[in-house]
Amino acid sequence: MREVATTLRTPLCDLLGCELPVLLAGMGGVSRWELAAAVCNAGGYGTLGMVREDPDLIAAEVTALRAATDRPFAVNLIPAATAPGLLDAQITRCLELGVTAFSFFWDVVPEAVARVKNAGCLVLHQVGTVEAARQAEDAGVDVIIAQGIEAGGHVHGRSPTRTLTEAILAQTDLPVVASGGIVDGGGLSAALLSGASGVQCGTAFLATEESFAHAYHKTRLTEARDDDTVLTDAFVLNWPKGAAVRVIGNSVTSGLNGRYMGHDPDTLPRETIAWDADQPRLRYSTDSPLRTTTGDLEAMALYAGQGVGAIHDIVPAARRLADMVAQAKRIPDDRPDQPGVTP
Structure with missing residues (x-):
């Protein structure tokens, strides 16, 4: 060989x-x-x-x-x-x-x-x-x-x-x-x-x-297992309807009660949960926490692939x-x- x-x-x-x-x-x-x-x-x-x-x-x-x-x-x-x-x-x-x-x-x-x-x-x-x-x-x-x-x-x-x-x-x-x-x-x-x-x-x-990811996001990656990721289109604000993402499961995905797909961005609430300087970051948006982000980082999109384990x-x-x-x-x-x- x-x-x-x-x-x-x-x-x-x-x-x-x-x-x-x-x-x-x-x-x-x-x-x-x-x-x-x-x-x-x-x-x-x-x-x-x-x-x-x-x-x-x-x-x-x-x-x-x-x-x-x-x-x-x-x-x-x-x-x-x-x-x-x-x-x-x-x-x-x-x-x-x-x-x-x-x-x-x-x-x-x-x-x-x-x-x-x-x-x-x-x-x-x-x-x-x-x-x-x-x-x-x-x-x-x-x-x-x-x-x-x-x-x-x-x-x-x-x-x-x-x-x-x-x-x-x-x-x-x-x-x-x-x-x-x-x-x-x-x-x-x-x-x-x-x-x-x-x-x-x-x-x-x-x-x-x-x-440039936030330290919190990086730490969550090191703690996650492969089966901790979820494919969902709930984090869709800023993107076309039906655009799915793979993220580490969090309070937002838990609140979906297993309904991970089929979310319409036009019907999702616009609720500010974090900030980058003067830019609001919304729950259900595609924004992930960056070095400059403050607020409820846990509820943001924490992107990760299935090899994260x-x-x-x-x-x-x-x-x-x-x-x-x-x-x-x-x-x-x-x-x-x-x-x-x-x-």
């Missing part, structure tokens, strides 16, 4: 300009410049989570990230969940800043893909179904991220990560990245052995020192990535040599 790889390098690394096929998920509010830079400098691929953020904040984050690393990165936007005027301003500012890669999510918006592709940018698109993957490829994306139901945060599809990844791989020649429930070297190794070009991780990097401590992002890679290298592989992974 042999190890999966000495470097774990795949052709995706050459495309993105990173050393390791491990991507930071574009977690809104959490994946700020400090975390993205840490992942980049450790050899992974960083993503700034800028969903619905003001273009001025995007400019500040991009500037700070570039001051902290010279490695390539992407900016994550969500066209389908952003007002058209704001989306236009966000993309305009990114292009003015010379951003060279975008990460999109949720429904495929061909016009947004075409605009940044015409500007010479790379496009990664996270999808939850095979049909969405076809739409993304038809729109001209460069990389497809297959998000399984195990993922934390917003979950678009209902298929397990491996099942969806393999189904998409069967119908495209584009690089496919597996995402959802992957927090350690075992998940990384399994994804690469199934044919994925890399993995994308959210929960594993949320529980790091550089993450393997997260036991809060460490620097570089250590989390290094541990993941080291573990993956120790996992034997008795298959014949496979193309795409550097031996």
Whole structure:
């Protein structure tokens, strides 16, 4: 038997300009410049989570990230969940800043893909179904991220990560990245052995020192078991109806009495439970607690994927990535040599 790889390098690394096929998920509010830079400098691929953020904040984050690393990165936007005027301003500012890669999510918006592709940018698109993957490829994306139901945060599809990844791989020649429930070297190794070009991780990097998540959220991650997560569309304010999220169970999910799905944002109460400076945070909103948040943090959306049970401590992002890679290298592989992974 042999190890999966000495470097774990795949052709995706050459495309993105990173050393390791491990991507930071574009977690809104959490994946700020400090975390993205840490992942980049450790050899992974960083993503700034800028969903619905003001273009001025995007400019500040991009500037700070570039001051902290010279490695390539992407900016994550969500066209389908952003007002058209704001989306236009966000993309305009990114292009003015010379951003060279975008990460999109949720429904495929061909016009947004075409605009940044015409500007010479790379496009990664996270999808939850095979049909969405076809739409993304038809729109001209460069990389497809297959998000399984195990993922934390917003979950678009209902298929397990491996099942969806393999189904998409069967119908495209584009690089496919597996995402959802992957927090350690075992998940990384399994994804690469199934044919994925890399993995994308959210929960594993949320529980790091550089993450912009509140310390309370990070601590809850280290205490949670895999079966403590809940998939629900109750935390839906600010997003389209039916947009489900995976969170650690809390007082809000307990109050649903098992009715986790079927919540209409138009009928949910608007009750302020926390604040970020002068910005109110509502019960049932998609906002998660950040470093700057004060108030009833327990009742907010505490995002976590089903692999959370393997997260036991809060460490620097570089250590989390290094541990993941080291573990993956120790996992034997008795298959014949496979193309795409550097031996």
